Amino acid sequence: MIGASISRWTMSYFAAALAWLFVALALMVAGLGFPAVHLASPDTLVLVHVVCIGWLSLAMCGALFQFVPVLVARPLFSEKWALPALGLLTAGLVSLLAGFLGLGGRLPAWLWLLPLGAILLAGGFGLVVVDLGMTAWLRPVGPARFVLVGLASLCATVAFGAMFAFTHAGWAGSIGETILANGVPLHAIAGLGGWLTLTAMGVSYRLLSMFMLSPDVDDRKSNMTLAAGALAIAVAVVGGIVAIWLVSGLNVVLSIAAVLGLATAALYGRDLIGIFSGRKRRQLELNTRMAVLSFVSLAAAAFLGVVLVLTGAFAAHVGAFTFLAVFGWLSGLVLAKLYKIVAFLTWLEAYGPVMGRTPTPRVQDLVAEARASKWFVIYYVAVWFGTLTLVAGQPSAFRAAAAMMTIGLAGIVREVIRTRRLADVAGSLRLPNGACTPCLLCARA
Amino acid sequence: MTDYIDVDVRPILRAGGEPFSVIMSALDRLEPGQGLRLYATFKPVPLFAVMADRGFAHSAQALDAGEWEVLFTPTAPATKQSAPASGTSDFDNWPEPVVTLDNRDLDPPEPMVRILAAAEKLGPGETLSALLRREPVFLFPQLEKRGYHWLGGFSPDGATYELTVRAPS
Numbered sequence: 001m002i003g004a005s006i007s008r009w010t011m012s013y014f015a016a017a018l019a020w021l022f023v024a025l026a027l028m029v030a031g032l033g034f035p036a037v038h039l040a041s042p043d044t045l046v047l048v049h050v051v052c053i054g055w056l057s058l059a060m061c062g063a064l065f066q067f068v069p070v071l072v073a074r075p076l077f078s079e080k081w082a083l084p085a086l087g088l089l090t091a092g093l094v095s096l097l098a099g100f101l102g103l104g105g106r107l108p109a110w111l112w113l114l115p116l117g118a119i120l121l122a123g124g125f126g127l128v129v130v131d132l133g134m135t136a137w138l139r140p141v142g143p144a145r146f147v148l149v150g151l152a153s154l155c156a157t158v159a160f161g162a163m164f165a166f167t168h169a170g171w172a173g174s175i176g177e178t179i180l181a182n183g184v185p186l187h188a189i190a191g192l193g194g195w196l197t198l199t200a201m202g203v204s205y206r207l208l209s210m211f212m213l214s215p216d217v218d219d220r221k222s223n224m225t226l227a228a229g230a231l232a233i234a235v236a237v238v239g240g241i242v243a244i245w246l247v248s249g250l251n252v253v254l255s256i257a258a259v260l261g262l263a264t265a266a267l268y269g270r271d272l273i274g275i276f277s278g279r280k281r282r283q284l285e286l287n288t289r290m291a292v293l294s295f296v297s298l299a300a301a302a303f304l305g306v307v308l309v310l311t312g313a314f315a316a317h318v319g320a321f322t323f324l325a326v327f328g329w330l331s332g333l334v335l336a337k338l339y340k341i342v343a344f345l346t347w348l349e350a351y352g353p354v355m356g357r358t359p360t361p362r363v364q365d366l367v368a369e370a371r372a373s374k375w376f377v378i379y380y381v382a383v384w385f386g387t388l389t390l391v392a393g394q395p396s397a398f399r400a401a402a403a404m405m406t407i408g409l410a411g412i413v414r415e416v417i418r419t420r421r422l423a424d425v426a427g428s429l430r431l432p433n434g435a436c437t438p439c440l441l442c443a444r445a
Numbered sequence: 446m447t448d449y450i451d452v453d454v455r456p457i458l459r460a461g462g463e464p465f466s467v468i469m470s471a472l473d474r475l476e477p478g479q480g481l482r483l484y485a486t487f488k489p490v491p492l493f494a495v496m497a498d499r500g501f502a503h504s505a506q507a508l509d510a511g512e513w514e515v516l517f518t519p520t521a522p523a524t525k526q527s528a529p530a531s532g533t534s535d536f537d538n539w540p541e542p543v544v545t546l547d548n549r550d551l552d553p554p555e556p557m558v559r560i561l562a563a564a565e566k567l568g569p570g571e572t573l574s575a576l577l578r579r580e581p582v583f584l585f586p587q588l589e590k591r592g593y594h595w596l597g598g599f600s601p602d603g604a605t606y607e608l609t610v611r612a613p614s
Contacts, residue, residue, distance in 0.1 A: 003582045213550065348583060356558070
């Protein structure tokens with residue numbers, strides 16, 4: 001078959017991801033992990049992995065299971081792998097977190113939980129990488145190339161992470177010790193920069209031009225952006241390993257990667273301006289307006305990074321920089337797009353079978369943008385405020401910002417659930433003959 | 446299952462050559478029941494009628510960069526009355542479209558809504574044609590479920606997707 005059907009488990013991934021985001025925010029409100037304790041402390045490791053694996057990676061995987069088949073106009077390599085992958089990722093994350101808690105003395109020190117978690121996560125991500133990779137490989141054009149580079153970066157991230165986990169358990173010898181002592185920035189760059197950022201960029205090209213009726217970004221331009229980004233990750237990972245091996249320090253390698261990363265952000269900005277200026281649709285939907293705030297956050301993170309490097313304060317404030325990149329840029333973009341993806345998939349699932357035979361609502365009839373926009377604004381303002389509190393070194397004010405983010409998120413999630421339940425559709429149109437309300441957590445087969 | 450012989454005429458076309466004789470000689474070498482899988486740098490519409498006369502149904506599929514893969518399948522007399530699957534059926538003798546839609550400047554997913562609404566109004570065997578900005582990937586499963594056939598591909602400049610939908614006869 002040519003074409004793309006509704007991904008069965010995307011909603012399950014989104015639900016799990018949002019649940020983990022609530023966990024992360026609860027930890028931040030409670031003052032566990034950074035900034036109350038050091039960045040490398042076990043509590044911070046718990047927080048970071050809840051955010052990066054539980055929230056961002058699960059949301060990204062869920063979106064890609066739907067989006068990659070659309071990009072390549074072919075069905076997913078195997079629809080059956082999505083649910084086992086979610087199970088493995090969840091079990092692996094729980095095991096990893098329990099291991100970190102043991103490392104920090106909050107649980108018995110069963111450090112074998114760390115390699116067990118790493119193996120489960122490698123299994124889950126392995127299924128995702130093969131499934132999405134085999135699908136995208138069929139027609140690697142434009143955005144699909146970003147996904148492929150993102151998946152390769154995910155493999156590098158998992159490899160580093162597994163090495164660290166085995167080292168913590170004392171199973172990786174002196175090589176493991178050396179890599180654990182120096183390689184954490186490489187793990188973070190491959191994960192946040194390669195996997196999450198490059199994939200989000202690739203997906204955003206297509207979603208933005210689709211929703212704004214704008215021509216696709218010229219392949220030569222997006223290839224240049226991707227090349228800069230892929231080179232940044234490759235320099236960081238490969239150069240970083242060589243530098244660790246030669247015991248020469250990571251400064252040179254990370255500086256080159258940072259310049260390339262900055263170039264990637266600038267080229268991406270150029271591509272985005274092209275999409276926005278070429279658009280036929282003047283009135284922007286909420287998801288696009290909110291995506292703009294995430295692009296502003298990316299630019300602000302890049303600016304903050306440059307200022308911190310120039311003033312020699314980057315090492316002291318790497319937490320604030322990462323927070324803005326993770327919650328302003330990545331999480332902001334994912335939340336904005338999730339809001340639209342849920343509405344579209346729910347509409348397609350509920351009304352696709354009867355479309356053309358009976359009057360059906362529009363996608364926009366499933367959402368109440370005026371009501372939802374305030375929750376997004378609360379979320380973004382809280383993120384920017386939180387960044388300032390981190391730069392200013394005010395941990396209690398940071399907890400207030402996290403509480404405000406939680407309120408914004410709760411509002412957004414409530415809107416998404418209402419969309420899924422068709423709660424905002426006018427009564428006469430809501431369930432025409434033959435239509436039924438989709439299930440909240442998965443799509444019907 | 447039909448066994449297909451691959452014929453890739455893209456190098457000939459890129460070099461400015463004429464691939465017709467190569468295709469015909471490949472055709473002459475086919476065993477009974479074998480089909481032909483043709484790769485070309487454009488949608489070889491004129492060939493479709495020639496091949497139909499020789500007893501081959503075609504199904505064309507756009508590849509990247511404006512290239513096409515076309516399957517020519519021998520039509521066995523015994524299966525003529527059975528309805529083949531959408532997207533891979535024979536496309537001989539499709540009538541002129543009774544409806545033409547220009548959906549290029551509509552917000553997604555409005556193009557899909559309009560095509561399905563217009564398709565529902567077609568009489569048996571009638572066709573509609575539509576212009577779109579993108580390949581309507583979510584529309585195809587809906588058409589398939591309703592028993593429609595379709596044929597589509599991008600124009601050579603890649604800016605417009607031309608779709609023809611035929612109602613079940």
